[in-house]
Amino acid sequence: MTTRIYAALDYALLVIEGRGGNWDANRYFDGNERPYAVAVDPYAPERAYLGTFNDGLWRTVDGGNSWSQIGSDFSSSRVMAIAVAGEDRPGEYGTVYAGTEPSAVYRSDDGGDTWNECHGLTDLDSATEWSFPGRPDTHHVRWIEPDPNVPERLHVSIEAGAVVRTSDRGETWVDRVPDGPFDAHTLATHPDAPNRVYAAAGDGLLEEGHEYVESTDGGDSWVYSSEGLEQHYGWAVAVDPGDPDTRVITTSPGAGRAHDIEDEAVRTHDEPNDPYSVVYRRQGEELWQQCTDGFPDPAGLFVPVLATIPDESGTFYALTNRGLYRSADSGETWDEIDLSWKDRYREQQPRSVAATSIRDE
Structure with a gap:
């Protein structure tokens, strides 16, 4: 079995492959394209899609x-x-959705053609x-989350202002x-939890205790449950x-310490660049517990991004500026x-990470 991970940093996309405990990485998009969002088709793992800050949307069909x-x-x-609705397959591939700035959502039913x-x-x-606070004259689609249990339903986060949804593929x-959350940065769903939506949000900067929120009714209502989180x-x-x-x-004390704010192209705040980020885990209704064993020290850490692989129970991947x-x-x-x-990766913001597994022939 081969594990393939697409890791988007500010100025590079790393395609990382692991087999038998050995890992290798190849670098792409190390110019001015600015990788920003990446997704892989779960049923066609050789196909992945990359959204960039400066140069539109790209596709690979060969891993x-x-x-x-x-x-x-x-x-x-x-x-x-960018997202692939793997359970919604009008053709050979999952339905692909892309979100832009200014906010718009596009759909492809033919693998991006x-x-x-x-x-x-x-x-x-x-x-x-x-x-969007960093560019207040505009806003963008921050996250698109297809529902694995209702293939035509999407949950979409706008940065900043709303989590909205569609039940008919965006019609x-x-x-x-x-x-609902005002500033959700990441949304998640789970095939074993129908109608449940998970969100990590910047709402805690407006009201303490609003860093994490869940819906159990498909987005009709939301409950905030941030007990144990010390960063807002x-x-x-x-x-x-x-x-x-x-x-x-993944959390940070604020946006100014979460991101690479010295980058003029995507600057959102004017605070000194002093990154600090913390990772937590939670099981059931327990309090959130900080992850410290084996994880980088929070000081100097831009806020990490996360990925999982459907057939890897109990496994998480975290892309940081210190490594994977x-x-x-x-x-x-x-x-x-x-x-x-x-060394140059240590100074770059982790933007997005997607992971998949490929059965070796």
Whole structure:
């Protein structure tokens, strides 16, 4: 079995492969494209999609060895979110969704060859209030989360302003609900937890205790449950593929200490660049517990991003500016994956990570 991980940093996409305990990485997109969001088709693991901050959407059909630009009909070159609805397969491949800045969602039913805009998103009442703090004259789609139990349903986070949803593949939209997260950075779902949606949010900067939130009714209502989290800026959340009650979240004291704010292109705050981020895990209704065993020290750590693989129960992957880490015990302990981690990667923001497994022939 081969594990393949697509790791997007500010100025590089690493395609990392592991087999039999040996790991290797190849680097792509180390120019001005600015990798930002990456996703892989779970049923066609040789196909992956990369959204960039400066250069639109790209696709690989050979496991990352080569890339071609797609999505030429998009109205923006900033593709900030990408997702594959693996359970929604109108053809050979899962349905692909891409989100841009300014906020728009596009859908492809043929593996990225052609695209249609999912109209009506910015007609929602809340859209007049959407605004990204770093670029307040605009906003973007931060996350797209397909529902594994309802193939035509998506949950979409707008940064900043709303979590909205569609139950018909983007033909119509349902606006945010009053108790929903305002600034959700990552959404997650689980095939063994119908109607459950998990969110890591920056809402804790507005109201303490609002760093993590869940819905158990498909987004009709939300409950905040951040007991034990000491940092109030939630960024990434992932759920154990084998247990929908085990979650891992990455946090920071605030946006200014979570991100690479010295980068003028994506600067969001003017605080000194003093990164500090913490990873927590939670099982059931227990309090969140900080992950320290084997994980990098929080000081100097940009906020990590997380990934799981459906058939790897209890396993999480975390991309950091210090390296790539893996936990095989539901986030309790972590090991650094043995890679040649270059010094320049240590100064780059982890943007997105996607993982898949391929059965060796």
